[in-house]
Amino acid sequence: MTTASWNGTVVAESDDIVTVEGNAYFPRDAVREDVLRPSAEQTLCPWKGTASYFDLEVDGRVNAAAAWYYPTPKDAAQEIAGRVAFWRGVEIR
Known part of the structure; x- marks a missing residue:
């Protein structure tokens, strides 16, 4: 089971991970909705x-x-x- 944690709290958990460019992408339904807030930020790959x-x-x-x-x-x-993938101090284990 792979987890994403921040501030002492597990924010995502799944055994269905896709890794791209070293980043673990969790299924959206494996991410806790109650900790997500929309951001206006966007980037282009x-x-x-x-x-x-x-x-x-x-x-x-x-x-x-x-x-x-x-x-x-x-x-x-x-x-x-x-x-969904994470960074900026979110620990992936």
């Missing part, structure tokens, strides 16, 4: 497409744009459709 972000909020602390996903990934990245 030439081969995956446009990434959208979530802030994480745990126990009143916010980790800005700590989770990302590709709402409509390009054809080369279809394996991460419907999945």
Whole structure:
């Protein structure tokens, strides 16, 4: 089982992980909805497409744009459709 934790709290947990460029992508339904907050941040990857972000909020602390996903990934990245990855201090184990 792979977990994503931040601020002492497990925010995602699954045994169905897709790893791309060293990042673990969790199924969206494996991520706790109660800790996700929409973020206005977006970035562009030439081969995956446009990434959208979530802030994480745990126990009143916010980790800005700590989770990302590709709402409509390009054809080369279809394996991460419907999945979320983490960074900025989120521990993946």
